[in-house]
Amino acid sequence: xxxxxxxxxxxxxxxxxxxxxxxxxxxxxxxxxxxxxxxxxxxxxxxxxxxxxxxxxxxxxxxxxxxxxxxxxxx
Numbered sequence: 001x002x003x004x005x006x007x008x009x010x011x012x013x014x015x016x017x018x019x020x021x022x023x024x025x026x027x028x029x030x031x032x033x034x035x036x037x038x039x040x041x042x043x044x045x046x047x048x049x050x051x052x053x054x055x056x057x058x059x060x061x062x063x064x065x066x067x068x069x070x071x072x073x074x075x
Contacts, residue, residue: 014026
């Protein structure tokens, strides 16, 4: 099922493959938000070593460039 309008900003979406992905998704042409199918199951971890934790910088939307724990959706 196609999503025609962004759930965040209301902008029009286009059908395409986002950077770092392999599947066709609906991508907002205004804010770049990617709509994923049934993002229900999430896997994440907290890695600690010598009193420090591992963080990752996001390379794709949403939240491009922000810090996060290693995690991802399963479809």
